[in-house]
Amino acid sequence: MKPVTLKEIAEQLNISITTVSKALKDYPDVSKKTKGLVKELAKTLNYRPNTFAVNLRTKESKTIGLIIPVIVHHFFSNVIKGIVSQAEKKGYLVIILQSNESYELEKKQIDLLLSQRVDGILISLANGTANFNHLNEVLAQDKPLVMFDKIAKIVKCSKVIIDDRKAAYIATQHLIDIGCKRIAHFRGALLPQNSIDRFLGYKKALLDNDLPYDPSLVYICECGDMSFEEGKKNAQLLLEDHSDVDGIFINTDLVAIGALTEFNNQGVKIPEDISIVGFSNWFMSSVISPTLTTIDQPGYLMGKTAFKQLYKEIKAIKNKTPKAPKIITLDTELIERESTKQHQI
Amino acid sequence: MKPVTLKEIAEQLNISITTVSKALKDYPDVSKKTKGLVKELAKTLNYRPNTFAVNLRTKESKTIGLIIPVIVHHFFSNVIKGIVSQAEKKGYLVIILQSNESYELEKKQIDLLLSQRVDGILISLANGTANFNHLNEVLAQDKPLVMFDKIAKIVKCSKVIIDDRKAAYIATQHLIDIGCKRIAHFRGALLPQNSIDRFLGYKKALLDNDLPYDPSLVYICECGDMSFEEGKKNAQLLLEDHSDVDGIFINTDLVAIGALTEFNNQGVKIPEDISIVGFSNWFMSSVISPTLTTIDQPGYLMGKTAFKQLYKEIKAIKNKTPKAPKIITLDTELIERESTKQHQI
DNA sequence: GCTAAAATCGAAAACGTTTTCGTTATAAAA
DNA sequence: TTTTATAACGAAAACGTTTTCGATTTTAGC
Numbered sequence: 001m002k003p004v005t006l007k008e009i010a011e012q013l014n015i016s017i018t019t020v021s022k023a024l025k026d027y028p029d030v031s032k033k034t035k036g037l038v039k040e041l042a043k044t045l046n047y048r049p050n051t052f053a054v055n056l057r058t059k060e061s062k063t064i065g066l067i068i069p070v071i072v073h074h075f076f077s078n079v080i081k082g083i084v085s086q087a088e089k090k091g092y093l094v095i096i097l098q099s100n101e102s103y104e105l106e107k108k109q110i111d112l113l114l115s116q117r118v119d120g121i122l123i124s125l126a127n128g129t130a131n132f133n134h135l136n137e138v139l140a141q142d143k144p145l146v147m148f149d150k151i152a153k154i155v156k157c158s159k160v161i162i163d164d165r166k167a168a169y170i171a172t173q174h175l176i177d178i179g180c181k182r183i184a185h186f187r188g189a190l191l192p193q194n195s196i197d198r199f200l201g202y203k204k205a206l207l208d209n210d211l212p213y214d215p216s217l218v219y220i221c222e223c224g225d226m227s228f229e230e231g232k233k234n235a236q237l238l239l240e241d242h243s244d245v246d247g248i249f250i251n252t253d254l255v256a257i258g259a260l261t262e263f264n265n266q267g268v269k270i271p272e273d274i275s276i277v278g279f280s281n282w283f284m285s286s287v288i289s290p291t292l293t294t295i296d297q298p299g300y301l302m303g304k305t306a307f308k309q310l311y312k313e314i315k316a317i318k319n320k321t322p323k324a325p326k327i328i329t330l331d332t333e334l335i336e337r338e339s340t341k342q343h344q345i
Numbered sequence: 346m347k348p349v350t351l352k353e354i355a356e357q358l359n360i361s362i363t364t365v366s367k368a369l370k371d372y373p374d375v376s377k378k379t380k381g382l383v384k385e386l387a388k389t390l391n392y393r394p395n396t397f398a399v400n401l402r403t404k405e406s407k408t409i410g411l412i413i414p415v416i417v418h419h420f421f422s423n424v425i426k427g428i429v430s431q432a433e434k435k436g437y438l439v440i441i442l443q444s445n446e447s448y449e450l451e452k453k454q455i456d457l458l459l460s461q462r463v464d465g466i467l468i469s470l471a472n473g474t475a476n477f478n479h480l481n482e483v484l485a486q487d488k489p490l491v492m493f494d495k496i497a498k499i500v501k502c503s504k505v506i507i508d509d510r511k512a513a514y515i516a517t518q519h520l521i522d523i524g525c526k527r528i529a530h531f532r533g534a535l536l537p538q539n540s541i542d543r544f545l546g547y548k549k550a551l552l553d554n555d556l557p558y559d560p561s562l563v564y565i566c567e568c569g570d571m572s573f574e575e576g577k578k579n580a581q582l583l584l585e586d587h588s589d590v591d592g593i594f595i596n597t598d599l600v601a602i603g604a605l606t607e608f609n610n611q612g613v614k615i616p617e618d619i620s621i622v623g624f625s626n627w628f629m630s631s632v633i634s635p636t637l638t639t640i641d642q643p644g645y646l647m648g649k650t651a652f653k654q655l656y657k658e659i660k661a662i663k664n665k666t667p668k669a670p671k672i673i674t675l676d677t678e679l680i681e682r683e684s685t686k687q688h689q690i
Numbered sequence: 691g692c693t694a695a696a697a698t699c700g701a702a703a704a705c706g707t708t709t710t711c712g713t714t715a716t717a718a719a720a
Numbered sequence: 721t722t723t724t725a726t727a728a729c730g731a732a733a734a735c736g737t738t739t740t741c742g743a744t745t746t747t748a749g750c
Contacts, residue, residue, distance in 0.1 A: 001487065005736060016700045021738065029698060048460045052406070053736035055397035056705050063440070071426045074417070081416045084443055088454075093461060095408070095438045098429055109433075115393045116438060142346065228632070257632055264634070287573070287602055289609070289634045350706060361730045366708065374728060398706035401735050 004045045013037055024049075055117075060318075063093045064310060065113035067123040069101045069150065070225070074253075074282040075299045076124070079148065082303025083122060090311055092119070101224050103128040110134040120144035120310045125152060127189040127222065142322075144313035148306040150192045158313065158325045160306040164194045167295045167332040168201025171249050171277040174293070174334055176209050179343030180247030180275055184217040186234050186259065188251045195223070195251055198279065202249050217242060221255050231258020239266060246274055246343075253278040253285045253294055260288065260339070275340040290338035298330055305330065349390045358382055369394075400462075405663075408438045409655060410458035412468040414446045414495065415570070419598075419627040420644045421469070424493065427648025428467060435656055437464070446569050448473040455479040465489035465655045470497060472534040472567065487667075489658035493651040495537045503658065503670045505651040509539045512640045512677040513546025516594050516622040519638070519679055521554050524688030525592030525620055529562040531579050531604065533596045540568070540596055543624065547594050562587060566600050576603020584611060591619055591688075598623040598630045598639055605633065605684070620685040635683035643675050650675065 006024075010017045015034065023030045023038035024047075030038075041047075055061045066083055068076050080096065087094050095118065099106040106126045111134070113121055121138055125147065135155045138145045148160040175183050185202045188195025199218065206213050219237065221230040231254065238245060238259075250256035256278035263270055270276055270290050278285055278294035285292035305328055316322050351369075355362045360379065368375045368383035369392075375383075386392075400406045411428055413421050425441065432439050440463060444451040451471045456479070458466055466483055470492065480500045483490045493505040520528050530547045533540025544563065551558050564582065566575040576599065583590060583604075595601035601623035608615055615621055615635050623630055623639035630637035650673055661667050 003486075007736075017737085018700055018702095018739085019698085021736095022699090025738090027739095031698060034698085050401070050736050051460060051462050052397060052400040052404075053705090054738080056395070056401050056707090056735090057737045057739085059397075059705075061397070071429065072419070072422045077417045077422045080441070081443060084416065084441055088442065093440045093442075093457070096425070096429055096441050097433065097438075098426060112438070115396060117393075117396050141348075228628075261632055283573075284629045284632070287606055287629070287633060352706075362707085363709085363730055363732095364728085366706095367729090370708090372709095376728060379728085395706050398735090399708080401705090401737090402707050402709085404735075 003050065004047045005050065006047075009038060009041050009045065009047060012041060059117075060119050061117055062091055063095060063116070063118050064307075064314075065095045065097065065109075065116070065118040065121045067097045067099050067106060067109050067113070067121070069099050069124060069126050071096070071098050074284070075149075075280050075297055078299030079124070079303035079306075082300040082305075083307045084303075086304045086307040087311075090307075092307075092311070099126040101126045101128060101222075103131065107134045110138060114138065114141065114143070118143075120146070120314050122146050122148065122306050122310055124148050125150040125192065127192055127224070130191055142317060144310050144317060146306050146310045146313070148302055150194055153193060156325055158309050158327065160302055160309060160328045160330065161194070162297060162302075162330050162332045164197035165201040165204070167279070167297075168198035168249065169205045170201075170332075170334050171279065171295050172202045172205035173209070174336070174340060175247035175249060175275055175277060176205065176211065178247075178275060178340055181211065182214075182217070182242075182245050183211070183247040183249060184219065184238055184242065184245045186219045186221055186231065186248060186250040186255055188221060188223045190220065198251055217245065221251065223252055223255065227252060227254040228258040228261075231255035231260075232262040233258075235259035235262035236266075239263075239268065247276070247340075248274060249277050249279075251279050253280045253282040253292060256292055256294070256339075257282075257284060257288055260290075260292065264289075271339050271341040277334075277340060281335055286337070293337045293340040294335050296333045296335050298332070302330055348395065349392045350395065351392075354383060354386055354390065354392060357386060404462075405464050406462055407436055408440060408461070408463050409652075409659075410440045410442065410454075410461065410463040410466045412442045412444050412451060412454050412458070412466070414444050414469060414471050416441070416443050419629070420494075420625050420642055423644030424469070424648035424651075427645040427650075428652045429648075431649045431652040432656075435652075437652075437656070444471040446471045446473060446567075448476065452479045455483060459483065459486065459488070463488075465491070465659050467491050467493065467651050467655055469493050470495040470537065472537055472569070475536055487662060489655050489662060491651050491655045491658070493647055495539055498538060501670055503654050503672065505647055505654060505673045505675065506539070507642060507647075507675050507677045509542035510546040510549070512624070512642075513543035513594065514550045515546075515677075515679050516624065516640050517547045517550035518554070519681070519685060520592035520594060520620055520622060521550065521556065523592075523620060523685055526556065527559075527562070527587075527590050528556070528592040528594060529564065529583055529587065529590045531564045531566055531576065531593060531595040531600055533566060533568045535565065543596050562590065566596065568597055568600065572597060572599040573603040573606075576600035576605075577607040578603075580604035580607035581611075584608075584613065592621070592685075593619060594622050594624075596624050598625045598627040598637060601637055601639070601684075602627075602629060602633055605635075605637065609634075616684050616686040622679075622685060626680055631682070638682045638685040639680050641678045641680050643677070647675055 010020045023035045097109040145157040219234040281296035355365045368380045442454040490502040496504045532544045564579040626641035
């Protein structure tokens, strides 16, 4: 019942462990004949190298860690899929951890992955993360680290992102182009760089078009598990306080869908009364009523790209040719749907 | 730059590696004083046990494997979340693989996890899986295996499921109760046990209520990436061939939402013309229009339960007290929403 | 047949732990 | 004081690989 080892194969063939090991790895100093014998016996005995021993010897585990704020999330699950499938292609396994938007948990999980001695770490930051010692420790250990989506500019590692500012600018400009004059913004939490950038893009679009920027039109959503409810709540607040708003750029589709639901309930017509642009292009956004104009955020590609970058860095460090951190920006796209429509003049 | 080892601590304190190891693990045969010294130095040096070496010694990795047909999926991502968070509590890490509904891939991935020597495996079967040798090999290696959701009855391992037959029966009965006389069924792929059971539940409900079972009213969806489109397509076919249908029980909300969209487009009124019951209770189902009556399938709980069972078996095998496989059935619930309504008499 | 080169193999160390079992030092019992 | 028990420590083996380097054998060249 014990798993078969090199030693057993060696004994059965009356050769040394060394030769068996070399034969299996096609070393040039093993004869064709013995290679054949070894490989055959290995197959019939269903030999599997003991990963624990291999890891110990080679000091690598062919495993990477992934920390993500939420798993049940259209964008992030696409990222996971991109990472996992790309990693598998390169012979890497992925350990997934969910930080639940908590800095404390995130810190513990980094520690866990470091203890596990994964070959590299992929992370999208929790909203609450404002201290980066845990990330710098990863780098200090010469362990490749790639951040994606929710990043910290200050940490000197590679990053895969979209141009949030530009995307938000385009979304807002679209609202302006169709004739909106008073545009609100439901932004994400205060700390994450991407929600800051999206806010800045919104603001810049307003100013570039000589529209006044009114801070009271900016509502905050934590974008945690309660996104949908936050959207509803903020839509309600908006109706109470600013009945003159005719367009909203909403960070994250789920919040937008919450708002949309609330507007539908209250009899506010979308897009006639208020036009809405979301962010992320959740699948859901294409099937609700009205369908949601939004910014497509390429989750799968982002995951794939992030892994590829990590992979490069793992190889580079192995070959002692570390490269400077790289920032990769992926394209986004405005998807026009029913929730925005050219106003009558 | 080298990671610190027991040896280094031992040298610095002028004691043996053995004592250091024992001190860190609170063996009784180490004095309080040395324990204090060792632990302190370990902390200041930021000592982390080398998992590779520990694994090799203890023959366990505190890691489990998870194979899932699709990651980007409301139900399955909830399962993942349940598994990952529960595992973390018990000090286990989770390696995730996606079979993409392919038997070939699933087989390879089982092999990969076996090679990786994970402590146990959690799996939800691919639609295409009809051969179970790969799963039996896991059991033959005395490695705990727990199946969930999409299971194979024939494999002698623990399983976490819902009573698909009963749930489908309840869904169909609900359609009958509100007055539907001619009820169609969009079923899942042919092989998976759960889509078979749901079909059987549908059929039994019809017969128990003296309604004729008409095979031409049963449409098949593979439930892969194309669920939404499959729903649309089948809705179209249904309208062409069976305009007298007044109720549909649809396997998986996503298919149902596709159908709903098609009906909306074609001007078919839901629930007035046709009542619809979905399956799974995706979040989306509560925000589309009309909202979808459905069967709630507890993904998070299922993941959590599956891990707990796996954990028990890992411990049991370690203590050489293996138990018989256990089948755990979780409760489901009919969620009534707008897509079903009592017919006028 | 002899030397040089090439082909083939194996011993042994190393990776960093854990754990058994024996040894020494100390305290208690006689 | 001697014996016995206890407390504290360490040597060494083991886990299964990989890889270096030296040893042996075979082949080629002349």
